[in-house]
Amino acid sequence: MMSFFNLPEYLQYSVVFLCLVTLVINIYCVVSCVIFEAQRRKLNLNLLLTAFTSVLFYLFASANFVYRKSIKGHSLLLDIFSEYGWAFMALLALLSVLSVLSLYLVEKWKREHITPASIKEGIDRLPAGLCYHNEKGVPKLINHRMDGLCRYITGEPLFDGSEFWRRLTKGEVLPGNTVVKWGENPIITLSDGNTVSFTKIEREIGGRKMYEIRATDITKQYGLNLELQEYNNELRSLNTRLQEYGENVYDITREREILTAKVNIHDMLGKALLVTKRFIESGDESITKAELTDMWKATLYLFEGGFKESSEDGSLDELYDAAKLMGINLTVKGQIPSDNRLLRFIMSGARESLTNAVHHAKATELTVTLYYEYSFFVIEYTNDGRRPSKPISEGGGLSSLRQSVESEGGIMETEIFPRFVLRLKIPSKEVSYV
């Protein structure tokens, strides 16, 4: 029979080393099974293998040690190894094969199953930051990105999820970082120029309430948003300028109309001169004296009074004339604004008031009072006629007036006691007076 001690020394050490390696493999498999919650059968098998290998390693190591040091009192161990050394080596070989096989199965299982470690590894690779914490703020899972963000923003590792969230929502960040938005969905521009948006969601995991804090890099979107805002501001200013321009377009058109009228007058004058010349020189009978007279009458009419362009208060003159025509004595109290927008409202309201004063109130006096109250320009119409016996039912004129006043952000009021009042309150950007 082959004795263990008859083997060359290096082989003896090799056997002990093989035993140690097998033991390490077994321990690794046991730890893997515990950490990754592998099947119980695999854990039991590996525990058994570990136990056997441990005993074997102890025996081999002890026998070798005793044999080398010639320690007395261990003759039985040496005898057993001398007699049955081959059997122990065969057992070791078997255990080694089984251990390698077990290692293969454990690694294969790890590769084929999602384990907590693989989840951690997965979320660590996410470009977004992620943190799960319980109601007390104790973090249960944090990825590298979120931990890095917490250090960047607060200067500390993420130890308390609730505290981290509080600081985010209150905008308590280290200098260098900029709080773009605080509150429910904080957005922070980090000192490295990246912009991160944070959200917090309550979740129920395994029957327990958990909180998920998520950080998303929105640097690109934020940059685009800033560009868009800038573009929108430009557009708004452009639109305002366009609207202001619209106010002047009538003047431009009128200039064109005046030019056309000038051309017509020039033509009329030229025609009258030509026809007169022909009439005098050749005695053209196709033209009567009456026609010639009419022609000159019309031409001269244009020059009689000259061309008086409308004055700023021209419309008010017409308002006085219209009132007089209706048999109403019109009185305007207060300063007349020069703003055409306000003048338009004065005229529109006056038209309705004149009609109502004549047809319903049988009035002879209409008073228009103009004054400035806070940010409103107020136009008040009252008459001396009969006051309505019941609340005013707004017909076409008044309802269309109300619509135009309200579309400008103004208020239209009517009162029937102690006398009838129509009041228009027009928001005044900046009131200037004639």
Add this chain to the structure above:
Amino acid sequence: MYNVMVVEDQAMPRQLFEAFIAMSDRYTLVHSIKNADMADIYCEKTDIDLILMDVCTELNSSGLDAAERIKAKHPEIKIIIVTSMPEVSYLERARKIGVDSFWYKEVSEEPILELMDRTMAGERIYPDKTPSVSFGYIKSTDLSEREIAILREVIGGDTNAQIAEKLNMSPYTVRDYVKSIMEKTGFRTRTELAVKAREMGIIIPERKN
């Protein structure tokens, strides 16, 4: 003799109308005013047979609004709208209101007195179409109804999204339309497009009151 009222805010064209009336022995000028808002008041107490009404009058008061009010109260009064604006909606609105005749100051070939005579004889005289004016590389009449509608909102200073909401379209469709109009006309910017459309009178935004 027919009693005529002229509603025209500019002295020169107004006096030209007055001169034509003075030349005729069939018409008498009873009122000549500048603000269309007052026109219906004048009609209350004066016997008026015919009104020559400008569209854009003093304080931007609308002659078409005034015509609508007058026609509602005094359908017997004949109204001739006189304008130099090639704004497409004016013709359509005048017809809807029941205005008797429509005369373009700059391009109508028929003399105004002749138009007045025919109108008083009961005819309704409208031009076939709005005058065509140059609008960049194209003529104003080359624009489709949809393009005009979008251009009208562009002039109002609205953004594509606002226009899309008003016209019940997608903002992308509005963007494509605006781009197409700019390409056709050759205007390089939205502002230039809006300014030219207004200057040429192709579109006149309605006043708010």
